[in-house]
Amino acid sequence: MEKLMEISHVSYSYHTLEGETPALTNINFTVHKGDFLSIVGPSGCGKSTLLSLLTGLIEPEHGSILLYGQKLFEKGRGTIGYMLQHDHLFEWRTIEKNVLLGLEIQNRLTPENQEKVMDMLKRYGLYKFKDARPSQLSGGMRQRAALIRTLALEPELLLLDEPFSALDYQTRLTVGDDIGSIIKKEQKTAILVTHDLSEAVSLGNQILVLSKRPATIKSIVPINFSDTMTPLQRRNAPEFKDYFNTIWKELNSDD
Amino acid sequence: MTEISLAQQNFLLAQKRHKRSVRTSRLCIFLLFFGLWEVASQSGLIDSFIFSSPSKLFLCAYGMILDHTLFTNIGITLFETIVSFLLVIFFALFITIILWFNKHISETLEPYLVVLNSLPKSALAPLLIVWLGANYNTIIITGMSVAIFGSILSLYNSFQSVDTEKVKLIYTLGGNKFHALTKVVLPSSLPSLFSIMKVNIGLCLVGVIIGEFIAARAGLGYLIIYGSQVFKLDWVILSIAILCIIAIALYQAIAIAEKYCLKHH
Numbered sequence: 001m002e003k004l005m006e007i008s009h010v011s012y013s014y015h016t017l018e019g020e021t022p023a024l025t026n027i028n029f030t031v032h033k034g035d036f037l038s039i040v041g042p043s044g045c046g047k048s049t050l051l052s053l054l055t056g057l058i059e060p061e062h063g064s065i066l067l068y069g070q071k072l073f074e075k076g077r078g079t080i081g082y083m084l085q086h087d088h089l090f091e092w093r094t095i096e097k098n099v100l101l102g103l104e105i106q107n108r109l110t111p112e113n114q115e116k117v118m119d120m121l122k123r124y125g126l127y128k129f130k131d132a133r134p135s136q137l138s139g140g141m142r143q144r145a146a147l148i149r150t151l152a153l154e155p156e157l158l159l160l161d162e163p164f165s166a167l168d169y170q171t172r173l174t175v176g177d178d179i180g181s182i183i184k185k186e187q188k189t190a191i192l193v194t195h196d197l198s199e200a201v202s203l204g205n206q207i208l209v210l211s212k213r214p215a216t217i218k219s220i221v222p223i224n225f226s227d228t229m230t231p232l233q234r235r236n237a238p239e240f241k242d243y244f245n246t247i248w249k250e251l252n253s254d255d
Numbered sequence: 256m257t258e259i260s261l262a263q264q265n266f267l268l269a270q271k272r273h274k275r276s277v278r279t280s281r282l283c284i285f286l287l288f289f290g291l292w293e294v295a296s297q298s299g300l301i302d303s304f305i306f307s308s309p310s311k312l313f314l315c316a317y318g319m320i321l322d323h324t325l326f327t328n329i330g331i332t333l334f335e336t337i338v339s340f341l342l343v344i345f346f347a348l349f350i351t352i353i354l355w356f357n358k359h360i361s362e363t364l365e366p367y368l369v370v371l372n373s374l375p376k377s378a379l380a381p382l383l384i385v386w387l388g389a390n391y392n393t394i395i396i397t398g399m400s401v402a403i404f405g406s407i408l409s410l411y412n413s414f415q416s417v418d419t420e421k422v423k424l425i426y427t428l429g430g431n432k433f434h435a436l437t438k439v440v441l442p443s444s445l446p447s448l449f450s451i452m453k454v455n456i457g458l459c460l461v462g463v464i465i466g467e468f469i470a471a472r473a474g475l476g477y478l479i480i481y482g483s484q485v486f487k488l489d490w491v492i493l494s495i496a497i498l499c500i501i502a503i504a505l506y507q508a509i510a511i512a513e514k515y516c517l518k519h520h
Contacts, residue, residue: 055427082427084420092442101438102428153428 001032004157004189005054005072009063012049013214022214023049027063029208029217031157036183037191038200040247041210047193050215051159054191055082067156081155081188083163087146089134096121096130099149106153117152124148124182139167140175147179151186158183158190164199173232176203180231197251201243202231209250219250307492315489329497331474332463335391336505339398340459344452346399347406354407355414355440356432372404377465384470394466394474401462402455413447414440449513456505460498475501 010027013020023046031037041047052058053065059073066072067079089098099117103109121127124144134142143163150158163179164172180203183190194200200207207221223243225234234240259267289309295301296308303311319325354361380397387393417440425435467476475494482490 057423057426079429080427082424084424084427086420088418088421088424090421090439090442092445105425105428105430105434105438149428 001034003030004033004035004068005031006066006069007031007054007063008066010053010060010065011062012046012053012058012060014049024053025214025216027215027217029220031189031191033189034187035189035206036204037206037208038204039191039193039208039210040195040197040200040251041215042212042251043195045210045213046215047195047210048161050210051082051161051191051193054157054159055080079153079156081150081153081158083146083150083158083160085162086166087134087142089142089145089149091134094131094133095126095137095145098134099145099152101149102153108153113152117148120148120151124178138171140171140178143167143175144178144182147182151182151188156189158188160190160192160194162194163192165194165196172199173235177231197244197247198235198240201240201247202234207243207247209247218253221247221250304486305488307489311489312493312496315493319493328474328478328494329501331471332460332467332476332498333501335394335398335463335466335474336456336460336501339395339463340402340452340456340505342395343399343402343406343455343459344448347403347410347451348448350407351410351414352436354411355436361411368404368408372408376401376462380465380469383466389470389472393470394463397466397470398459398462401465402458405458406451406455409451410444410448413444413451417443446517449509449516452509453506453513456509457502460502460505464498 007027007029010024011022012024013022015021027050029037039047039050049058053060054072056065056072064071072080089095090101093101099121100109100114103113103117118127118130121130126141126145126148129137129141134145137145146163160179164176167175176199192200192203201223205223205225207223209218209221210216211218221243225237225239229237292306293309296303296306296311307315316325354364376397379400383393383397383400387396421439421443422435425438430438463474464476464479467474468480471477475498478490478494482488482494
């Protein structure tokens with residue numbers, strides 16, 4: 001498979017007047033096209049910092065992040081889709097205007113692009129809400145709209161920063177299923193950051209386990225389910241709990 | 256149409272009755288005040304030369320309409336107030352945007368803005384008149400000086416309180432700081448802009464009246480000062496009553512604009 005992104009020897013620290021806080025030390029991994037990588041780690045270990053680095057919002061202090069062999073920082077912004085914890089749909093825009101926001105910012109509001117987005121709205125059951133305001137939609141629909149807003153830019157890589165954490169448990173399962181299958185259907189490469197292990201296992205084909213801060217990679221666990229399984233079906237598969245336990249042990253081992 | 260239950264009907268009726276009784280009470284206070292005032296001055300309980308009376312005010316207003324002085328004076332005060340209000344909003348927005356773009360400028364200027372905001376601006380008015388002369392410009396600037404610094408501070412605060420995650424979203428979509436301003440910061444500050452406007456219109460009126468007290472040869476502030484000097488207290492009280500009406504009207508105008516904008520935006 002083609003190498004999409006290569007992260008080598010990346011370190012990052014936060015600087016305040018009180019001193020320096022190392023957040024990440026020596027992170028190495030590679031993302032191939034079509035991968036679904038889940039990143040898990042104890043809370044506050046620097047997962048969000050890692051995502052900010054991967055989007056090109058901040059620059060690594062040491063090491064390099066290459067997208068198709070080219071340096072990511074600055075240039076890569078906008079080619080990498082980033083889905084934040086909350087949907088952040090703007091109440092002063094209709095759903096249609098919200099999902100077109102990225103194209104509008106990048107001056108790519110061509111009729112073809114707009115049509116593509118409208119097709120996505122139709123495919124994922126939001127077309128009849130295109131003139132509605134975000135507050136008129138359910139949590140799951142809002143999250144789907146946020147995903148379409150991200151996909152509208154046709155990103156090479158999709159980063160998901162605990163995108164389901166603001167939802168209640170039941171919605172979370174269905175939205176996870178939903179979003180997982182949309183990403184598969186659109187054949188996107190994705191990185192999911194979460195603290196929910198079962199979510200990580202149900203969606204990913206590789207799990208990256210981070211240590212406590214300053215985060216390093218403890219291990220990378222490959223996940224093998226049949227390709228046709230949905231996240232919900234995975235949750236019911238017999239291997240599911242084995243993977244869960246492996247990752248649980250990795251997370252809590254002290255070395 | 257669904258049928259309305261008896262309990263719901265009773266509830267609606269009670270609400271209606273409550274609203275009506277509030278409205279009636281308000282009207283009663285209004286009528287009682289003017290009624291008592293009129294009776295007291297007619298019966299000689301208060302000196303109508305000093306305290307005037309509704310009927311005298313009415314006659315006074317009628318006389319001033321006939322010799323065209325009333326509407327000219329109202330017009331001048333209204334014009335000065337609206338111009339200074341519009342200038343305040345324009346400059347406050349402009350300066351706040353600069354402050355928002357440049358952290359160095361905003362941090363440098365902060366103490367100065369705080370001092371200027373806490374300064375009683377009426378103290379500046381005599382100085383402005385000496386510097387700029389007794390004309391409309393001076394009065395408009397006096398009106399602005401009362402409102403502008405507070406507006407900048409409140410507006411800057413509301414710019415700062417915009418959800419940083421929303422701004423981050425703009426950056427992840429490939430936008431820059433200018434996009435953050437136009438797509439997130441300005442739209443989400445619109446409600447606070449309107450509440451700042453509501454405060455400002457009153458402050459501008461205060462500033463304009465202060466300016467007219469000192470520098471004008473026309474306007475309601477001038478009528479108040481001149482009337483008190485020549486003991487034409489009808490003029491003074493009539494002007495004050497008109498100021499009340501202007502204040503309400505301007506405030507309502509902004510409230511209506513707010514309703515319209517926030518609905519269609």
